[in-house]
Amino acid sequence: MNILIVQNSAKTTWSFREYPIRRLIDNGHSVSVVCIHDCQESIDKLVKIGVNVVSLQPQNHFKKALGLTKLVRRVVSEHDIDVIMCHFVTTFLLAYPALWLFRKKTILFIEGLGTLLYRSKAFAKVVRLLAKPGFRRVFMNNDEYRILGSGEDLVLGGIGLDLNKYTLQKKHKKALFSMVFAGRLISDKGIYEAVEILRGLLARHVDVQLDIFGDIYPANPTSLSKEQLDILKREFGDRIQFHGYVSDLQDELVKADLLLLPSRHEGFPVVVMEASASGTPSLVFDVPGCRDAVQNGINGIVVPLGDVALATKKVADLIDLSDKEYQAFSERCVVYARVNYDANDKFNAVSRIL
Numbered sequence: 001m002n003i004l005i006v007q008n009s010a011k012t013t014w015s016f017r018e019y020p021i022r023r024l025i026d027n028g029h030s031v032s033v034v035c036i037h038d039c040q041e042s043i044d045k046l047v048k049i050g051v052n053v054v055s056l057q058p059q060n061h062f063k064k065a066l067g068l069t070k071l072v073r074r075v076v077s078e079h080d081i082d083v084i085m086c087h088f089v090t091t092f093l094l095a096y097p098a099l100w101l102f103r104k105k106t107i108l109f110i111e112g113l114g115t116l117l118y119r120s121k122a123f124a125k126v127v128r129l130l131a132k133p134g135f136r137r138v139f140m141n142n143d144e145y146r147i148l149g150s151g152e153d154l155v156l157g158g159i160g161l162d163l164n165k166y167t168l169q170k171k172h173k174k175a176l177f178s179m180v181f182a183g184r185l186i187s188d189k190g191i192y193e194a195v196e197i198l199r200g201l202l203a204r205h206v207d208v209q210l211d212i213f214g215d216i217y218p219a220n221p222t223s224l225s226k227e228q229l230d231i232l233k234r235e236f237g238d239r240i241q242f243h244g245y246v247s248d249l250q251d252e253l254v255k256a257d258l259l260l261l262p263s264r265h266e267g268f269p270v271v272v273m274e275a276s277a278s279g280t281p282s283l284v285f286d287v288p289g290c291r292d293a294v295q296n297g298i299n300g301i302v303v304p305l306g307d308v309a310l311a312t313k314k315v316a317d318l319i320d321l322s323d324k325e326y327q328a329f330s331e332r333c334v335v336y337a338r339v340n341y342d343a344n345d346k347f348n349a350v351s352r353i354l
Contacts, residue, residue: 006085111159124148141267208319269284285302285307
């Protein structure tokens with residue numbers, strides 16, 4: 001079978017599709033990728049494992065849409081493509097003319113609707129209409145299925161992890177409780193709430209540190225600025241650390257005592273899956289994607305959206321657990337990940353609709 005993957009980024013294609021692409025190739029399928037050329041290293045890695053990569057240089061949305069549409073049509077024709085896998089609503093909208101033409105071949109993966117689709121019923125209705133006729137659809141969470149889905153669609157519950165990369169280690173709660181935040185430093189990702197939780201814990205005289213992995217995003221008006229980072233560093237000293245973007249967080253999540261992810265919405269947060277597989281519980285708000293990824297008391301803590309006071313109390317309660325109680329929580333995270341986040345299970349579920 002000849003399979004085409006369409007995605008709006010070479011970098012995320014490699015980061016999030018490596019496992020299923022390798023499995024497809026191992027099973028004898030031919031894999032092509034049409035993507036935006038935003039990372040030469042990722043393209044080189046894809047080519048090395050046998051992928052035919054056709055990329056488009058980053059440019060404005062109109063030229064990007066026109067370019068992706070032309071490339072999809074060309075690759076489908078030249079390589080006699082049997083199945084197209086399109087990841088993310090943004091990619092789908094950009095390449096829509098070509099995907100509509102080959103809609104009977106296309107599987108649309110909905111992996112996060114974004115702020116606009118959650119806030120605009122009109123825009124959600126447009127996407128629902130565009131995505132309905134003839135496309136097979138795979139959703140990551142139940143909220144997005146409810147907004148855009150129908151009875152024949154698959155709810156996958158995350159892309160999964162290669163669990164062979166994770167080994168069970170007995171975790172001991174450290175004297176200096178370590179929290180990790182991962183994501184862009186913008187409002188939707190919950191960076192302001194994460195800082196407030198740290199502030200509240202220190203006001204309780206709790207021995208805690210927050211390690212932040214992610215960059216500012218100047219194009220977003222809600223992003224922290226460089227000046228704000230300096231202010232926070234002066235306020236918190238060594239209790240807050242800004243590490244910038246890190247491509248692989250596995251070692252950091254193994255060392256951490258808690259993943260702090262007070263995001264306003266997610267498709268299905270990979271970092272929660274990684275934290276659970278590492279034995280690290282997650283604290284999230286009760287919002288789309290996050291409530292699908294975290295079962296309260298099993299692999300983390302779920303609190304109402306925006307309730308920083310309760311979130312702070314829940315973290316303080318976690319810190320007050322005995323080492324034995326914390327270890328039991330950590331072990332529940334690992335068991336939950338092994339039952340629910342195996343990439344092999346996710347691959348098999350998608351394979352059944354190819």
